[in-house]
Amino acid sequence: MTALDTPAVEAAVPxxxxxxxxxxxxRHVVTGNPITGFSFxxxxxxxxxALFGPFLVPYDPLATNTAVALKPPxxxxxxxxxxxxxxLLSRVIVATRLDMAVAIFSVALVFVLGGISGIAAGYFGGWxxxxxxxxxxxxxAFPLFVLAMGIVAALGNTVTNIIIxxxxxxxxxxxxxxxxEANVRRNAxxxxxxxxxxxxxxxxxxxxxxxxxxxxxxxxxSLTMGYAILNAAGLSxxxxxxxxxxPEWGIMVAEGAAFIVSxxxxxxxxxxxxxxxxxxxxxxxxxxxxxxxxxxxxx
Amino acid sequence: xxxxxxxxxxxxxxxxxxxxxxSFLLTRVLPGDTASYFAGPAATPEAIAxxxxxxxxxxxxxxxxxxxxxxxxxxxxxxxxxTGQPVVTEIANRLPASGELTLLxxxxxxxxxxxxxxxxxxxxxSWIDHLCRVIVTTGVSLPVFFTGxxxxxxxxxxxxxxxxxxxxxxxxxxxxxxxxxxxxxxxLIARDFETFRAAFAQLILPAATLAIFSLAPLARITRGSxxxxxxxxxxxxxxxxxxTSKTVILTYGxxxxxxxxVTTLGMVFSFxxxxxxxxxxxxxxxxxxxxxxxxxxxxxxxxxxxxxxxxAILYVALNLMIDLLYGVIDxxxxxxx
Numbered sequence: 158m159t160a161l162d163t164p165a166v167e168a169a170v171p172x173x174x175x176x177x178x179x180x181x182x183x184r185h186v187v188t189g190n191p192i193t194g195f196s197f198x199x200x201x202x203x204x205x206x207a208l209f210g211p212f213l214v215p216y217d218p219l220a221t222n223t224a225v226a227l228k229p230p231x232x233x234x235x236x237x238x239x240x241x242x243x244x245l246l247s248r249v250i251v252a253t254r255l256d257m258a259v260a261i262f263s264v265a266l267v268f269v270l271g272g273i274s275g276i277a278a279g280y281f282g283g284w285x286x287x288x289x290x291x292x293x294x295x296x297x298a299f300p301l302f303v304l305a306m307g308i309v310a311a312l313g314n315t316v317t318n319i320i321i322x323x324x325x326x327x328x329x330x331x332x333x334x335x336x337x338e339a340n341v342r343r344n345a346x347x348x349x350x351x352x353x354x355x356x357x358x359x360x361x362x363x364x365x366x367x368x369x370x371x372x373x374x375x376x377x378x379s380l381t382m383g384y385a386i387l388n389a390a391g392l393s394x395x396x397x398x399x400x401x402x403x404p405e406w407g408i409m410v411a412e413g414a415a416f417i418v419s420x421x422x423x424x425x426x427x428x429x430x431x432x433x434x435x436x437x438x439x440x441x442x443x444x445x446x447x448x449x450x451x452x453x454x455x456x
Numbered sequence: 457x458x459x460x461x462x463x464x465x466x467x468x469x470x471x472x473x474x475x476x477x478x479s480f481l482l483t484r485v486l487p488g489d490t491a492s493y494f495a496g497p498a499a500t501p502e503a504i505a506x507x508x509x510x511x512x513x514x515x516x517x518x519x520x521x522x523x524x525x526x527x528x529x530x531x532x533x534x535x536x537x538x539t540g541q542p543v544v545t546e547i548a549n550r551l552p553a554s555g556e557l558t559l560l561x562x563x564x565x566x567x568x569x570x571x572x573x574x575x576x577x578x579x580x581x582s583w584i585d586h587l588c589r590v591i592v593t594t595g596v597s598l599p600v601f602f603t604g605x606x607x608x609x610x611x612x613x614x615x616x617x618x619x620x621x622x623x624x625x626x627x628x629x630x631x632x633x634x635x636x637x638x639x640x641x642x643x644l645i646a647r648d649f650e651t652f653r654a655a656f657a658q659l660i661l662p663a664a665t666l667a668i669f670s671l672a673p674l675a676r677i678t679r680g681s682x683x684x685x686x687x688x689x690x691x692x693x694x695x696x697x698x699x700t701s702k703t704v705i706l707t708y709g710x711x712x713x714x715x716x717x718v719t720t721l722g723m724v725f726s727f728x729x730x731x732x733x734x735x736x737x738x739x740x741x742x743x744x745x746x747x748x749x750x751x752x753x754x755x756x757x758x759x760x761x762x763x764x765x766x767x768a769i770l771y772v773a774l775n776l777m778i779d780l781l782y783g784v785i786d787x788x789x790x791x792x793x
Contacts, residue, residue, distance in 0.1 A: 299726075303763070304768075306760070396752065436596075
């Protein structure tokens with residue numbers, strides 16, 4: 158794990174000239190692979206809906222109008238209306254912000270928690286490694302969605318707790334990657350050089366190790382975003398977290414579920430499709446990002 | 457072989473301890489006053505203090521944990537507030553329903569994903585490969601509850617092929633005499649083929665929903681590991697010896713590619729146990745998942761805690777079984793252990 162490994166490990170962050178090469182490579186991947194290009198476009202579209210959604214929609218997502226309740230899609234209501242006559246298109250678009258926010262915050266939280274403790278575990282080894290390892294083993298011993306249910310039930314039924322629960326169940330994944338990547342670099346040439354020039358361990362962790370494993374962590378973030386969205390939507394589908402009438406995809410599918418057996422398909426279909434597209438987008442984007450960062454692991 | 461089993465059992469103990477501690481902490485340390493909840497909204501402070509004493513909540517945490525552990529050893533998970541029944545009996549009653557659903561789902565997933573993965577690997581880069589990739593990515597991107605509803609709409613409302621999505625058996629049928637608790641097996645034992653057909657009709661949609669969700673990891677890992685094996689020396693040698701491509705792919709390729717697939721089964725089970733909760737809600741399936749959801753909505757702690765614990769123990773046990781399976785599939789693992 159010492160001198161033998163060092164030649165196999167790549168050098169420190171590439172110099173500034175490498176940046177334009179990376180960008181060129183990124184453009185090549187986005188334009189070269191139609192699927193990645195498509196998912197990138199979809200991602201931009203989702204971002205626009207999340208940022209400007211409330212200004213784009215034709216109707217107030219909360220306004221009820223029983224005169225037009227349960228109407229199938231038409232020119233006035235492109236996605237139809239629900240049992241209270243609310244416009245589904247408006248609700249689906251406005252919901253983007255909440256769903257994306259839950260996913261982004263939970264992924265950011267687990268990135269910080271799992272990333273830092275994983276790097277520390279891989280770099281220091283010993284007790285740090287054992288404690289972090291035991292913690293993530295315990296989380297892994299649970300079926301993850303079930304654990305998330307338990308956490309939200311115990312902490313209380315709020316959106317913040319959904320974010321926390323989603324972060325906790327993704328923790329072992331981030332720890333494993335950060336730990337493995339930090340471990341192979343702990344005695345790399347550039348780390349030894351930094352140590353020799355008198356940098357403290359924490360400083361080495363943050364300025365030498367972290368930047369080097371960032372690309373791989375970014376790929377992981379994109380891949381887990383989809384899972385985070387599914388998880389949050391699943392929790393609200395069973396009645397945890399978001400409460401009606403707040404527009405949120407999971408809860409909208411739950412509201413539409415009762416009408417499926419009587420043939421009113423549009424109430425559940427459109428929020429479900431939005432959910433699927435968002436998850437699909439992040440899964441494909443993650444695969445595309447991995448091709449940029451780690452060409453050897455293409456699948 | 458026996459020493460391996462014992463050794464592996466010993467490594468499962470820390471996981472189990474962790475699981476018990478976490479499920480204890482889930483309800484004791486976190487905010488929310490259980491005593492005032494049990495005492496009801498109109499309770500006086502004295503009444504709340506009395507309840508707290510009754511529940512042992514006035515004691516220190518270590519002592520509370522000791523009591524909890526002793527209760528566990530005696531198989532006592534507390535009583536449900538809403539039904540008044542012991543949580544253990546309710547979970548035991550509902551477990552076969554969930555088990556039957558999950559296992560059939562897994563069976564469907566395996567019998568679809570493995571051939572799909574092998575096909576994709578053998579024809580790498582062809583349209584079959586791409587199609588397989590699109591199918592599995594779509595499958596994993598579809599929220600299970602949404603897939604379930606979609607299937608209900610198509611097969612119940614539009615085509616009318618399947619019965620109403622309301623539980624394990626239509627009201628016109630009676631459950632077969634209980635032997636295993638699995639309706640499919642019990643009805644066969646009772647030679648009641650009509651009930652078998654009815655139970656199967658109820659079961660197939662939720663099981664297919666679970667299967668679609670778990671296709672992706674299985675198909676991907678089969679493809680990846682088949683690709684690795686097909687490029688190896690043993691396969692080249694087998695080809696050079698003039699064996700038919702069927703023998704090469706199935707006997708030489710697949711047998712060697714199976715180990716990573718079995719490893720992934722553990723993860724897939726974690727997925728399935730979670731997805732089970734959602735699917736049971738969609739299909740009004742009387743399993744432990746829907747039991748937990750009902751309890752969650754009623755803020756009934758004991759069943760939720762019992763459910764989390766039961767699922768975790770089940771999951772640890774399954775992983776144990778998977779590890780032991782390795783030895784059966786690959787004798788090299790046995791030697792190393």
